[in-house]
Amino acid sequence: VIYHVTFFIFITTIGLNIIFGIIVDTFSEMRDLKWRAESDMKDTCFICSRNSYDFEHHGRGFDYHVKNEHNMWSYVYFII
Structure with missing residues (x-):
């Protein structure tokens, strides 16, 4: 039973960290694209x-x- 609970916690933690990492990376990429477009319009x-x-x-x-x-x-x- 302890093995199953530990396995579930580790897999869930790793899976959520991967998903959150993808989300954060996507938002930072969108922010960079917006910044490049704004600087292009200004310069x-x-x-x-x-x-x-x-x-x-x-x-x-x-x-x-x-x-x-x-x-x-x-x-x-x-x-x-």
């Missing part, structure tokens, strides 16, 4: 795919470029 032009570093050091600035030169809504209105 890369959607139209020309150039980094904000290029515009900050060789132009008027990244915000000016995104809002005036490559405003994505202007492209949407052009297509519509």
Whole structure:
């Protein structure tokens, strides 16, 4: 009887740890994907795919470029 109880406890503990590990790993992967997407939106032009570093050091600035030169809504209105 003790063998069965011990076996059940060990197998259950190992199984639950595996399941919880998969869940935690999946959430951390989703968080990393979200962080990469947000940093891409903040640091890369959607139209020309150039980094904000290029515009900050060789132009008027990244915000000016995104809002005036490559405003994505202007492209949407052009297509519509």
